[in-house]
Every structure is written in C-alpha cells, then in structure tokens.
Amino acid sequence: xxxxxxxxxxxxxxEYPAEPLNVCDFCFGPLEVVYDYATISxxxxxxxxxxxxxxxxxxxxxxxxxxxDPVDIMAGFTPLLKAKGLGKTLGLNNLYIKNDSxxxxxxxxxxxxxxxxxxxxxxxxxxxxxxxxxxxxxxVAAHCARAGVRAVVFIPSDLEKGxxxxxxxxxxxxxxxxGTYDQVNRLCSELADDYPWAFVNINMRPYYAExxxxxxxxxxxxxxxxxxxxxxxxxxxxxxxxxxWKGFNELACLGLLDGVPSSSFGVDQNTVHHPAxxxxxxxxxxxxxxxxxxxxxxxxxHVIPVRPDSLAKSLAIGNPADGIYALxxxxxxxxxxxxxxxxDIVDGIKLLAETEGIFxxxxxxxxxxxxxxxxxxxxxKPDELTVVYITGNGLKTQEAVEHVVNPLSIKPSIRSxxxxxxxxx
Amino acid sequence: xxxxRVKFVFEEDLVxxxxxxxxxxxxxxxxxxxxxxxxxxxxxxxxxxEGDESEIKRGxxxxxxxxxxVDPLGGDVIDG
Numbered sequence: 001x002x003x004x005x006x007x008x009x010x011x012x013x014x015e016y017p018a019e020p021l022n023v024c025d026f027c028f029g030p031l032e033v034v035y036d037y038a039t040i041s042x043x044x045x046x047x048x049x050x051x052x053x054x055x056x057x058x059x060x061x062x063x064x065x066x067x068x069d070p071v072d073i074m075a076g077f078t079p080l081l082k083a084k085g086l087g088k089t090l091g092l093n094n095l096y097i098k099n100d101s102x103x104x105x106x107x108x109x110x111x112x113x114x115x116x117x118x119x120x121x122x123x124x125x126x127x128x129x130x131x132x133x134x135x136x137x138x139x140v141a142a143h144c145a146r147a148g149v150r151a152v153v154f155i156p157s158d159l160e161k162g163x164x165x166x167x168x169x170x171x172x173x174x175x176x177x178x179g180t181y182d183q184v185n186r187l188c189s190e191l192a193d194d195y196p197w198a199f200v201n202i203n204m205r206p207y208y209a210e211x212x213x214x215x216x217x218x219x220x221x222x223x224x225x226x227x228x229x230x231x232x233x234x235x236x237x238x239x240x241x242x243x244x245w246k247g248f249n250e251l252a253c254l255g256l257l258d259g260v261p262s263s264s265f266g267v268d269q270n271t272v273h274h275p276a277x278x279x280x281x282x283x284x285x286x287x288x289x290x291x292x293x294x295x296x297x298x299x300x301x302h303v304i305p306v307r308p309d310s311l312a313k314s315l316a317i318g319n320p321a322d323g324i325y326a327l328x329x330x331x332x333x334x335x336x337x338x339x340x341x342x343x344d345i346v347d348g349i350k351l352l353a354e355t356e357g358i359f360x361x362x363x364x365x366x367x368x369x370x371x372x373x374x375x376x377x378x379x380x381k382p383d384e385l386t387v388v389y390i391t392g393n394g395l396k397t398q399e400a401v402e403h404v405v406n407p408l409s410i411k412p413s414i415r416s417x418x419x420x421x422x423x424x425x
Numbered sequence: 426x427x428x429x430r431v432k433f434v435f436e437e438d439l440v441x442x443x444x445x446x447x448x449x450x451x452x453x454x455x456x457x458x459x460x461x462x463x464x465x466x467x468x469x470x471x472x473x474x475e476g477d478e479s480e481i482k483r484g485x486x487x488x489x490x491x492x493x494x495v496d497p498l499g500g501d502v503i504d505g
Contacts, residue, residue: 011460027460028430028471028498182496189497302467305434305494319434319496 003040004064007031007206010270010325018064020123020198022205030321031206032270033064041254041262046225056111056214062250063115063214064207071117071147075103075110076214080222080387085355086368090375096228096387097352098219101360105142105166106393107135107314108240112211113200117143119207120198127152127197131188133181133236133314134163135392140200141170152197154184160313162396180308182318212240216247219387225251225258227279229384230335232374234367234391235283236317238292238326244389245281245329252276273332281335282379283326284370286312286362290339292323296330297337303327311345311400312362314392336379344369349394349401359394367391427478430498431485435468439492445470452484453477471498 007016011029022031044061052058056076060067079099087095103110113136120128129152130140137153144151151172155164156179168174177184185201192202200208220227227248235241252274255262260276285293288310295303303323308316320326330337340348348365351372352358360368371388374380394401408424410416433444440463449456454476461470474481489495 023430023498028473029460186497300464300466302462302464302469304436304467305496319494 001068002064002066003036003043003061005034005036008034008270020120020125020203022203033206033210034269035062035064037254037265037269044254044256046256049221056114056211059214059217062217062247064210065115065118066122067118070114071121071143072114073104073110073142073146075114075211077218078102080219081356081358083356083388086352089351089355090372091382092375092380092384092386093382094385096219096223096385097356097358098215098387098389099358100215100389100391101358101364101393105135105138106396107139107361108212108215108389108391109135109139110142111214112208113139113143115211116198116200116204116208117147120200120204121147121149123198125196125198126150127195128200129153129188129191129195129197130200131181131185131202132167133316134159134167134396135314136201137167137172137174138163138170138396141167141172141174144172145170154188156181156184156313158313160397160399162398166396180318181313181316182308209239209243212243213247213250215240215389216244217251220248220251220257223385223387225256227251227257227277228387229278230280230282230374230380230386232282232284232367232371232386232388234312234315234363234370234389235285235292235320235326235337236289236315237320238283238322240391241281241283241326242322242329245277245279245333246270248277248279249274271328277333279333281329281333282370282374283330283335283337284367285337285339286310286315286345286366287339287341288312289316289318291318292320292326293337293339295323296327297339301327311342312366313397314361314363315366336374338370338373340366340369340373344372346400348372350404352390353394358390360390361392361394361397362400363392364390364394365400426475427481429474429481429485431472431474432496432498433470433472433488434494434496435463435470436492436494437466440468442491442493444488444491444493445472448474448484448488451487453480454484 009024083095100108289308305319345365348369408420
C-alpha cells in the first residue's frame with residue numbers, strides 16, 4: 001500500500017486529498033505529495049528493500065502509488081559502474097557512473113512513468129498522455145503497451161528520428177506538433193482541462209515526479225547505504241535534480257543511511273535537509289538552453305525563461321517549472337550549475353563512449369562535459385566519491401555523432417586490408 | 426464566460442509597465458492576481474483571467490505582443 005497522506009501546496013501549504021491535481025486552487029502553486037513517514041519508518045528497512053524486485057518498486061514504501069501490482073517494465077536498478085577509464089582521463093580516482101540509459105525504453109523516464117502510470121490506473125484512467133521532448137513519449141508508450149491502455153503522446157515535430165521511432169513502435173497515438181516543446185506543453189495543458197486523460201507531466205505531475213527519487217535511493221544502496229561527496233546531474237526543468245536530493249534526505253531522516261540515526265522530517269517534508277546529507281549537487285545544462293545555470297551563475301533569485309536552441313533536445317525546456325527549487329538545492333548542498341558550451345556536447349558523448357563503453361545521448365554529452373569542467377576547475381578533488389548520472393541512450397540521438405562513421409574501406413583481400421591498416425595507430 | 430490560469434513573466438525593461446491594468450482596460454477581462462514576485466531583473470505574476478474565451482485569447486495575444494512571456498499554469502513545464 002502507498003503511505004500517502006495527500007497533496008500539499010509547495011507555496012502556501014494548503015492541503016488536498018490524493019487526487020489527480022497538480023496546482024493549488026488558492027495560489028496556483030505546485031502540489032507535492034505528503035507521506036505518512038511515521039508509518040513508513042515502522043515498516044521500511046534495508047532487508048525489506050533488498051527482498052523487493054530489481055526495479056524501482058523495491059522502494060514502494062517510499063513511492064506514492066500502490067506497489068502490489070504496478071505498471072512495471074522493470075524500470076530502475078540500473079548499473080552503478082566504477083569509471084576507471086573516464087576517471088583516469090579526468091584525474092578522478094573515485095568516479096562512478098549511474099548508467100540509466102539501459103532502462104527498458106532507454107532513459108530514466110521509465111522511473112517516473114512507471115509511478116505515474118500505476119497511479120493513473122489507480123485513479124481509473126483509460127488513456128495516458130504526455131507532452132514530450134522524446135524520451136517521455138517512448139516511456140509512456142511502452143508503459144501503456146504493458147498496461148493495455150491507450151497512449152496519446154505529443155512531440156515537437158523536429159525531434160530526433162530515434163526518439164520518434166522509439167515511441168511509435170509501441171503503437172501510441174503519436175501527435176507531431178509544429179512548434180517548440182514549450183508550445184507542445186501549452187497545448188497539452190489546455191487539452192488536460194477538456195479531456196479525461198492522465199497527462200503524466202500535468203495532472204499526474206505530483207506522483208510522476210516522485211519516481212526520480214529512486215535515482216537517489218539506488219545510488220545510496222549500491223554504494224552500501226552511503227552517499228557520494230558529489231553528484232553530477234543533467235537538468236531541464238530541475239525536477240529530477242530536486243528529487244534526487246529529496247531521496248537522499250528521506251533516506252537520512254528514515255535512518256536508512258549507514259551510521260545515521262533516524263530523525264524528524266521537520267515542518268516541511270519537501271524541503272528537509274538532514275545534516276548527514278553533505279553531497280554537493282552539480283547541475284549541468286546545455287548553453288543553448290540554460291536558464292537555471294544562468295540564474296545561478298548571475299546570482300539571480302529568479303529563473304528567466306529562454307527560447308531553447310540546443311543540440312540537447314531532451315534538456316531543451318526554456319521555462320523550467322522547478323528551476324527556483326533547483327536553485328535552492330544547489331545553495332543548500334554547496335553545489336554548482338554550469339552551462340556546457342554546445343560545441344562540447346559531442347565531445348562529451350565521445351569521451352564517455354571511448355573510455356567506458358557507454359553510448360549516451362546528447363544530454364549525457366552535456367553531463368560528461370560538465371563533469372570534465374568540474375574536475376578541471378578543482379571543484380571535485382581527485383579522491384572524492386563522485387557519481388555522474390547518465391540518463392539517456394545514444395541510439396536515440398545518433399544524428400549528433402554521425403561523423404564518427406569513417407571505416408577503412410577495403411577490397412576483400414589481405415593485401416588490401418594491410419595497406420589500409422598501415423595508417424592506423 | 427470562462428476562466429484561465431496563466432503566468433506572466435516580465436523581464437527587466439517591462440517590469441514597470443502596467444500591463445495587467447491595461448489588459449483589464451483594453452479587454453473585457455477580470456484579472457485576479459494570486460501570487461507574484463518582482464526582483465531586480467525579472468518579475469512574474471500568477472493570475473486568473475475571467476471573461477469570454479475569445480476575449481481572453483485576444484487579451485493574451487496582446488500581452489504577448491508587449492514582450493511579456495505568457496505561460497499556462499495548468500501545465501507547468503517539467504521534464505519531457
């Protein structure tokens with residue numbers, strides 16, 4: 001069962017029942033899930049988690065949907081790899097990669113959609129919809145196929161082909177919109193008022209976003225119930241970034257970190273900062289769409305929306321809803337935000353592929369180039385425990401690296417091969 | 426008559442413009458501010474608009490034409 005008390009406005013604190021709502025009726029602030037942590041603390045334990053499935057649903061006590069029969073395509077529990085090759089290149093001796101590109105639909109979106117889809121069915125919806133920059137469309141379509149319900153996914157028409165095919169293969173109603181992601185999202189928010197559908201990132205948003213907490217839980221569990229000194233995370237809206245932080249703090253308050261006794265969540269569950277959580281949160285955005293990083297680096301208290309123009313389309317959200325909350329997490333954690341030059345994105349993809357054998361999408365190129373910047377600037381010391389999150393698979397954005405295809409073209413003879421091979425280092 | 430929840434974002438050069446006042450004067454729209462914040466470099470206002478749908482649409486087009494960014498509130502943009 002879900003240990004859920006309801007929803008609460010993040011701005012004015014008004015409380016609501018656990019229904020398909022995402023905005024406070026009074027002040028129009030975003031609604032967040034409120035948990036019954038007193039009960040959770042009585043049932044949750046390392047053993048109980050370890051006895052669960054090898055998916056995000058091993059943490060079902062900490063998720064806002066019923067975990068007994070979830071819509072589960074086995075999202076989560078992805079590898080945490082010691083990155084010896086990349087670490088050596090960057091001068092980081094204690095670097096790990098959380099490889100979330102190997103989720104069933106090849107991005108971290110499977111985590112959030114599994115929670116949202118499960119909740120949508122609990123609410124009785126028969127159609128699940130989304131506005132998407134690509135990865136979400138793939139994940140919603142896949143989960144709906146699994147659940148046997150209709151998917152309606154809206155995407156900007158200029159998406160990478162790999163993402164369009166990656167969604168279309170599951171046979172959703174695929175709607176290609178001639179506009180930017182922000183415009184697609186505006187359209188969907190209007191449709192959400194008129195159609196009885198579960199839009200995962202609109203009326204399901206409070207539940208959906210919680211799925212990203214599992215990125216924090218898993219890293220802690222895979223490190224032996226301890227937290228890294230630094231995490232490096234790509235960011236679009238800022239939601240995943242803030243939820244990883246929330247996950248770390250939940251574990252601390254529930255006494256689930258090694259050597260950390262349980263403690264109160266205080267007045268506001270969603271902003272609690274346990275003193276044992278000393279992880280520095282480093283956000284990476286692409287320069288062509290970096291409203292949060294820009295605000296942080298200019299000491300602005302507000303995030304000024306931008307018109308996205310970036311190679312990293314999955315990060316191209318010009319008006320980040322959680323931007324202001326992400327800024328607070330950076331500040332509390334002593335972290336940073338960096339706008340990665342567009343020209344460095346492909347270099348980041350290639351560096352990860354050539355040193356670790358992991359092919360990531362453009363968002364991962366942003367993250368790796370951001371990590372390189374952090375290492376070079378000394379913000380991360382060589383022996384500090386660092387985890388870099390790779391959230392999407394390179395097969396979806398192959399266009400970005402097509403130029404790497406440069407084979408030795410030979411005749412089918414040894415002589416031809418040896419002649420061509422002479423020039424190879 | 427209909428209602429629409431929107432967010433206006435004013436960049437620095439527009440912060441001093443009485444855009445919401447003028448919206449109510451130029452169009453048959455009732456403006457109801459619910460939340461707002463104004464900083465040195467940017468300001469935002471979350472408000473509910475009430476009026477005929479066509480009038481709200483025309484009004485929002487006018488607001489956009491002034492340079493103010495208009496976003497729907499129901500669908501706060503999150504990762505997609």
